[in-house]
Amino acid sequence: MTMGTAVATMPAALDVNTLPQFVDPLPLPQIAERQGYRPSPADPKLKVPFYRIAAQPVASKVHRDLPPTRFWSFGSSIPGPTLETRSGEPLLVEWVNALPKEHFLPIDRTIHGAEADQPAVRTVIHMHGAKTKPESDGYPDDWVVPGKSSLYYYPNQQDAAMLWYHDHTLGINRLNVYAGLFGAFFIRDGVEEALNLPKGKYELPLTLYDRLLTREGQLLYPVSPDPQSPWVPEVAGNAILVNGKLFPYLEVEPRKYRFRALNASNSRFYHLSLVDKASDRLSFHQVGTDQGLLPAPVPLTFLEISPGERADLVVDFSEHRGEQLILRNDAFVIMQFRVAAGKVSDTSSLPSALRPVPKIPESQAVQTRLLTLNEYVNKSGNPVMLLLNASHWSLPVTEKPVLGSTEIWTLINPTNDSHPIHLHLVRFQILDRQTYEPWLFQTKRELHFLGPPVPPDPNEAGWKDTVRADSRMVTRIIVPFTGYTGRYVWHCHILEHEDNEMMRPYEVVAAP
Numbered sequence: 001m002t003m004g005t006a007v008a009t010m011p012a013a014l015d016v017n018t019l020p021q022f023v024d025p026l027p028l029p030q031i032a033e034r035q036g037y038r039p040s041p042a043d044p045k046l047k048v049p050f051y052r053i054a055a056q057p058v059a060s061k062v063h064r065d066l067p068p069t070r071f072w073s074f075g076s077s078i079p080g081p082t083l084e085t086r087s088g089e090p091l092l093v094e095w096v097n098a099l100p101k102e103h104f105l106p107i108d109r110t111i112h113g114a115e116a117d118q119p120a121v122r123t124v125i126h127m128h129g130a131k132t133k134p135e136s137d138g139y140p141d142d143w144v145v146p147g148k149s150s151l152y153y154y155p156n157q158q159d160a161a162m163l164w165y166h167d168h169t170l171g172i173n174r175l176n177v178y179a180g181l182f183g184a185f186f187i188r189d190g191v192e193e194a195l196n197l198p199k200g201k202y203e204l205p206l207t208l209y210d211r212l213l214t215r216e217g218q219l220l221y222p223v224s225p226d227p228q229s230p231w232v233p234e235v236a237g238n239a240i241l242v243n244g245k246l247f248p249y250l251e252v253e254p255r256k257y258r259f260r261a262l263n264a265s266n267s268r269f270y271h272l273s274l275v276d277k278a279s280d281r282l283s284f285h286q287v288g289t290d291q292g293l294l295p296a297p298v299p300l301t302f303l304e305i306s307p308g309e310r311a312d313l314v315v316d317f318s319e320h321r322g323e324q325l326i327l328r329n330d331a332f333v334i335m336q337f338r339v340a341a342g343k344v345s346d347t348s349s350l351p352s353a354l355r356p357v358p359k360i361p362e363s364q365a366v367q368t369r370l371l372t373l374n375e376y377v378n379k380s381g382n383p384v385m386l387l388l389n390a391s392h393w394s395l396p397v398t399e400k401p402v403l404g405s406t407e408i409w410t411l412i413n414p415t416n417d418s419h420p421i422h423l424h425l426v427r428f429q430i431l432d433r434q435t436y437e438p439w440l441f442q443t444k445r446e447l448h449f450l451g452p453p454v455p456p457d458p459n460e461a462g463w464k465d466t467v468r469a470d471s472r473m474v475t476r477i478i479v480p481f482t483g484y485t486g487r488y489v490w491h492c493h494i495l496e497h498e499d500n501e502m503m504r505p506y507e508v509v510a511a512p
């Protein structure tokens with residue numbers, strides 16, 4: 001990255017190595033409090049649980065030795081309050097914008113949707129992974145200004161999974177999420193409960209997000225050297241927070257735990273491992289992915305998780321009584337687990353089969369779409385804009401799957417980055433990834449493969465809603481378009497990319 005005056009005037013960043021590690025216990029997000037019941041929009045004779053959740057400024061300590069950090073959150077801490085329900089039990093949320101009229105992070109007024117005539121502070125909330133009608137999906141244009149709210153209906157007619165809510169406002173989504181506007185949503189069901197996985201105090205969320213902190217412990221959102229266009233292609237923080245704390249510790253019993261991991265970072269991919277004192281990697285199991293349980297537990301010693309993805313993990317501490325284990329991202333310390341010394345009885349299970357995930361046959365697809373991921377760079381080689389299928393956000397809708405039909409989306413990535421691609425409304429399965437010759441495709445639109453198709457990793461072989469489209473590869477997903485008709489979006493979940501045009505509308509249409 002080129003250095004310029006704007007960079008030079010940024011406040012000094014914190015050296016996190018000066019802070020003592022493992023002085024703060026891992027916090028758990030608050031549980032969302034129901035405000036009562038309201039008539040269901042689907043059937044006014046039915047009353048459904050109603051929540052009122054407000055985005056508001058908050059000061060929260062990320063470390064014992066730092067002053068409180070200014071955030072925007074949906075509660076008194078970050079992440080916001082956790083919502084929980086059962087499959088098939090709907091709920092209503094009134095998402096309130098109770099923020100000030102000025103943003104505290106640098107808006108780029110050259111970005112689409114954030115032009116000078118647009119209000120600085122706008123919010124619209126998307127429930128990532130939820131199957132909802134378009135009017136409750138948090139379309140990026142459906143933002144509200146401070147003092148206003150939106151009432152969203154979530155039918156929750158879907159399998160048990162960890163979903164998450166976050167801001168999705170056109171042009172400033174990256175800033176609103178960076179400010180802290182996100183939280184978790186758990187859907188439960190009988191299939192999951194029958195498995196007897198660790199639950200109650202033995203099931204914990206691990207929401208990971210990195211932030212660039214100043215020496216005063218305040219959020220720093222980096223800017224480009226051009227003051228007219230402060231957008232940067234990605235953000236790498238100096239502090240990796242877990243449930244809101246830097247270098248937290250968690251006291252655990254020597255038994256099985258279930259950890260619901262979420263990568264809520266703007267652009268960081270994590271490469272997680274759990275190591276002992278000798279830096280040996282310990283094995284753990286992944287039991288679920290974005291859209292719920294895998295067919296069977298997958299043993300891992302290493303987990304890659306890209307922005308927007310979730311990993312449902314079971315870690316057995318029973319062989320590590322009295323030890324202190326470290327969760328790392330590559331070589332960097334994230335948090336510590338302190339395993340108690342005594343013996344405990346553990347009645348939870350890790351069954352060898354979890355739930356069937358029947359493979360969708362390719363023959364079921366009625367259409368295959370070739371969709372490119374595009375990066376445009378300036379003379380210095382820095383990205384200035386990213387597109388899907390070489391199309392700006394504002395162009396007419398080109399992807400119009402028929403409700404109830406199945407399609408194959410072939411994501412062609414000639415760029416040097418991996419892009420986590422998320423489709424709203426639907427869940428899908430990964431078919432394969434394959435290296436190809438980008439130049440031939442760009443000039444002649446010919447797909448010339450350079451290697452055999454690689455099946456998804458075992459821990460991706462379930463229902464997904466976000467997929468890594470790896471660099472210089474073709475990634476194919478098979479998608480049943482069930483649910484509702486109407487306009488939704490698909491986009492890269494690197495939020496800097498999404499805000500700068502790497503998002504497109506798509507429309508589910510009724511069968512003719």
Ligand SMILES: [Cu+2]
Pocket residue numbers: 386418419420492493494497498502
């Ligand atoms: Cu991207």
